[in-house]
Each structure stands twice: as structure tokens, then as C-alpha cells.
Amino acid sequence: MLLQVARKKTLHNLVNKIKFGKLKGGDFGRAVLCYVAPIVMKQKEKNIQLSFSKAGHFWLDSGLVGLKKILDEMEKEVNFKQKDNEFILEGSREAVQRALEQAYDILVERYYNISTKKQREDTRAYNFYYDSKKDRFYSFPKKKSCGIAEIIYNKAPRPTGTSVKWAYKSDKKVEFEYNGKKIKRTLVRLPESHAHLQERMDDFLNENELDITTSGLLVDGPYAVKPKVNIKVGSEPKKVKGHCYFCGHPSDTFEEATQTTFPLITGTSGVLSFNSMAQKPEKVCWKCFFLGKFVPVNGFYYTSGDDIFTFFPY
Numbered sequence: 001m002l003l004q005v006a007r008k009k010t011l012h013n014l015v016n017k018i019k020f021g022k023l024k025g026g027d028f029g030r031a032v033l034c035y036v037a038p039i040v041m042k043q044k045e046k047n048i049q050l051s052f053s054k055a056g057h058f059w060l061d062s063g064l065v066g067l068k069k070i071l072d073e074m075e076k077e078v079n080f081k082q083k084d085n086e087f088i089l090e091g092s093r094e095a096v097q098r099a100l101e102q103a104y105d106i107l108v109e110r111y112y113n114i115s116t117k118k119q120r121e122d123t124r125a126y127n128f129y130y131d132s133k134k135d136r137f138y139s140f141p142k143k144k145s146c147g148i149a150e151i152i153y154n155k156a157p158r159p160t161g162t163s164v165k166w167a168y169k170s171d172k173k174v175e176f177e178y179n180g181k182k183i184k185r186t187l188v189r190l191p192e193s194h195a196h197l198q199e200r201m202d203d204f205l206n207e208n209e210l211d212i213t214t215s216g217l218l219v220d221g222p223y224a225v226k227p228k229v230n231i232k233v234g235s236e237p238k239k240v241k242g243h244c245y246f247c248g249h250p251s252d253t254f255e256e257a258t259q260t261t262f263p264l265i266t267g268t269s270g271v272l273s274f275n276s277m278a279q280k281p282e283k284v285c286w287k288c289f290f291l292g293k294f295v296p297v298n299g300f301y302y303t304s305g306d307d308i309f310t311f312f313p314y
């Protein structure tokens with residue numbers, strides 16, 4: 001804070017000197033300092049260590065192995081070492097946060113947000129979104145989770161960007177001609193804010209023979225099957241509010257245990273009578289909430305008729 005005030009003052013003085021033609025040799029150094037100081041400050045930022053330890057719980061430990069497998073194959077800006085029953089990520093807070101976010105994105109794209117061969121081949125059933133930075137439309141196949149990921153998270157895909165509600169949507173498919181080709185699809189009109197995209201969107205839909213299946217235009221991101229996580233790399237808990245139901249570590253914030261944390265437990269969306277005396281679901285720390293989702297990396301399964309047999313080595 002002090003440094004910032006000092007920098008502002010130095011800059012102010014320099015501007016005045018330039019204005020009144022009183023700039024001297026030493027002023028150049030001060031000017032450089034004004035711009036270099038913030039960079040030096042950034043480099044001096046302290047490294048942190050974040051550890052994930054074995055919990056002695058088959059599900060979470062299988063997730064721990066899963067996370068390690070993905071981190072092992074990733075290029076990352078953090079140090080990664082294994083010690084006894086834990087592994088430690090070391091680097092700036094931002095770098096550690098980024099590494100975990102990247103590991104999570106890899107996990108989701110490999111096990112949760114995937115398309116079957118049929119879904120990929122059926123291009124006319126594709127959905128689409130508008131990318132505002134590139135100013136163009138993209139189509140994408142339907143997605144679903146698979147195998148162990150499907151057991152713990154069999155949910156409909158959700159928008160990853162925003163959605164702009166249609167101003168009008170026809171009740172039925174309408175037949176019309178486009179470039180000599182017969183098209184039959186739902187008609188929609190974009191609201192005033194996005195009306196400039198209407199013509200291009202219609203052309204895109206007609207050329208790719210797509211239909212409208214959403215309640216609005218998806219903007220800056222497709223639909224994706226992605227369980228929510230809350231990666232909170234940071235300092236030690238400020239005010240301990242309790243202990244995690246699984247690992248027992250103190251924490252200041254908690255997540256509600258759900259089936260992706262551990263499938264033999266249920267959150268508020270499930271059957272509450274599952275909990276003793278129909279009480280509230282257990283609370284877990286962000287790390288356990290995070291680790292449980294990595295089980296599909298390490299676990300394996302086979303199906304026989306309607307049965308699925310799963311194995312969780314750890």
C-alpha cells in the first residue's frame with residue numbers, strides 16, 4: 001500500500017517536471033522504478049505448500065491416486081513431490097490454483113463431458129453457441145458422463161457461458177426453403193440486444209441443418225457435464241468452523257457432501273431419511289469434495305447385462 005502511494009507521488013512529480021521542462025538525468029531511473037517495482041513485487045510473492053494426504057478411505061484415496069495420475073502427466077508451473085502418505089504442490093498461490101483447475105478440466109473432458117460415437121456422428125442433433133470474442137457460431141455434439149462418472153454424476157449438461165432467452169420461439173417445426181433446400185425446424189427470434197446476429201444465426205442453422213433445442217442462445221460456451229467444485233487454494237483457515245466429516249481436518253468453509261464426494265452418501269437433493277434421524281447431510285472440506293470426483297481416473301468397471309461391476313484400487 002505504502003509503495004503504491006509512493007509510486008503515485010513519484011509519477012505525479014515526474015509528470016509535473018515534464019510539463020514544466022525540469023526533467024533531470026536521475027529522473028529517468030525513478031521513472032523506470034515506477035514501472036519495474038510492481039514486477040519485482042510480484043516475483044517476491046511467497047510460495048505456498050498445499051498437501052493432499054491419504055485418508056484411509058477407499059473412495060477418497062482412489063480419488064487421490066486419480067488426481068496424482070493427472071498431475072503427473074501435466075505440464076505445470078508448480079513443484080510436485082510425494083512424501084510418505086501425502087503429496088505436496090508448491091508454488092505461488094495462483095500457480096497452485098491454476099494447476100488444480102487445469103487438472104479438473106482434464107478430468108471433466110475425459111470422463112464426465114464426453115460424447116458417444118453415435119452422438120458425435122449425429123451432426124444434425126448437435127447444439128450450438130455463439131462466441132462473442134471470435135464473433136462466430138460453433139456447433140457441438142451432445143454430451144454425457146460415462147462409466148463410474150455416470151454412476152456418481154448422471155446429470156444433464158448445463159451452460160458453461162451465459163444464455164440469452166429467445167424473444168420468440170415457434171410451437172412447432174416450420175417448413176421452408178433455403179438455397180433450394182427444404183428445411184424443417186423450430187423458428188426463433190433473438191431479443192433486441194442480439195438482433196444483429198439473427199441473420200447469421202439463421203444461415204448457420206440452415207447450413208448445418210440444426211434445430212433449436214434450448215430456451216435461449218448459448219453465448220461464450222457450450223453445454224457441458226461438469227460437477228461443481230470449489231477449488232480454494234489459500235492460507236490456513238482464518239476461523240475454524242468445524243472439522244471435515246471425511247478427513248477430520250479443520251476448515252473455515254464447508255461443502256455439503258454429495259454423491260460425487262462419496263456415492264454412499266446423499267446431499268439435500270437426495271433422500272434425507274438416509275441420514276440418521278433425517279438430519280442434514282454431512283459437511284466436508286473443499287479438498288475431499290474435490291478428490292471424490294477423480295475416482296473415475298483410477299477406478300475401472302465392466303458391465304454384464306444390467307449390472308455394472310466397479311473396482312477402486314488405491
Ligand SMILES: [Zn+2]
Nearest residue numbers: 244247285288
Ligand atoms: Zn476433508
